[in-house]
Amino acid sequence: LAKTTQPISMDSYEGQEVNITCSHNNIATNDYITWYQQFPSQGPRFIIQGYKTKVTNEVASLFIPADRKSSTLSLPRVSLSDTAVYYCLVTTDSWGKLQFGAGTQVVVTP
Amino acid sequence: GAGVSQSPRYKVTKRGQDVALRCDPISGHVSLYWYRQALGQGPEFLTYFNYEAQQDKSGLPNDRFSAERPEGSISTLTIQRTEQRDSAMYRCASSLQGDTEAFFGQGTRLTVV
Numbered sequence: 461l462a463k464t465t466q467p468i469s470m471d472s473y474e475g476q477e478v479n480i481t482c483s484h485n486n487i488a489t490n491d492y493i494t495w496y497q498q499f500p501s502q503g504p505r506f507i508i509q510g511y512k513t514k515v516t517n518e519v520a521s522l523f524i525p526a527d528r529k530s531s532t533l534s535l536p537r538v539s540l541s542d543t544a545v546y547y548c549l550v551t552t553d554s555w556g557k558l559q560f561g562a563g564t565q566v567v568v569t570p
Numbered sequence: 571g572a573g574v575s576q577s578p579r580y581k582v583t584k585r586g587q588d589v590a591l592r593c594d595p596i597s598g599h600v601s602l603y604w605y606r607q608a609l610g611q612g613p614e615f616l617t618y619f620n621y622e623a624q625q626d627k628s629g630l631p632n633d634r635f636s637a638e639r640p641e642g643s644i645s646t647l648t649i650q651r652t653e654q655r656d657s658a659m660y661r662c663a664s665s666l667q668g669d670t671e672a673f674f675g676q677g678t679r680l681t682v683v
Contacts, residue, residue, distance in 0.1 A: 557603065
């Protein structure tokens with residue numbers, strides 16, 4: 461599984477857009493990019509997954525450039541409740557195991 | 571149940587004792603995973619099953635750790651002769667086979683004293 465690199469932490473104010481970039485230089489052809497969110501004292505929760513270009517759902521957008529060596533999770537207009545750790549993972553289409561890194565701690569302040 | 575259920579939620583045990591942690595996955599979910607999470611770190615993969623078959627146990631730290639899922643539903647993670655370094659949050663997750671959206675349980679906080 462391709463290794464991912466993402467910032468350790470990011471701070472933001474309420475109402476701002478937060479963009480977290482993840483590097484995955486060794487991503488394979490059949491790999492997907494998947495993001496999870498984890499609140500304190502809870503298990504990780506699936507946010508979004510994509511293969512290329514752009515994916516959007518009610519929670520976030522995921523931008524993946526053509527070379528797929530990086531991806532950016534975009535959280536629009538964050539609120540205090542978006543304070544969490546966000547994990548970028550590379551996963552194969554046949555599943556198997558999720559390899560979590562240290563994630564990015566996002567702190568949203570008023 | 572509606573979600574992944576783990577029991578007990580908290581377990582305190584003395585060093586050297588065996589512990590068994592239980593995971594009840596979402597009904598119909600074929601894949602089941604066990605993770606261990608230390609404070610401030612991401613979940614560390616331990617093992618996973620498809621149905622009753624253990625597909626990958628490469629993350630089990632040593633032979634004191636074992637897991638089973640005999641009927642393809644409930645799973646038990648067993649730690650023999652516990653040590654203080656085994657103290658962590660143990661998380662179980664399940665998913666439909668071939669689906670990368672895994673649903674995590676609330677975890678079992680294990681403390682070895």
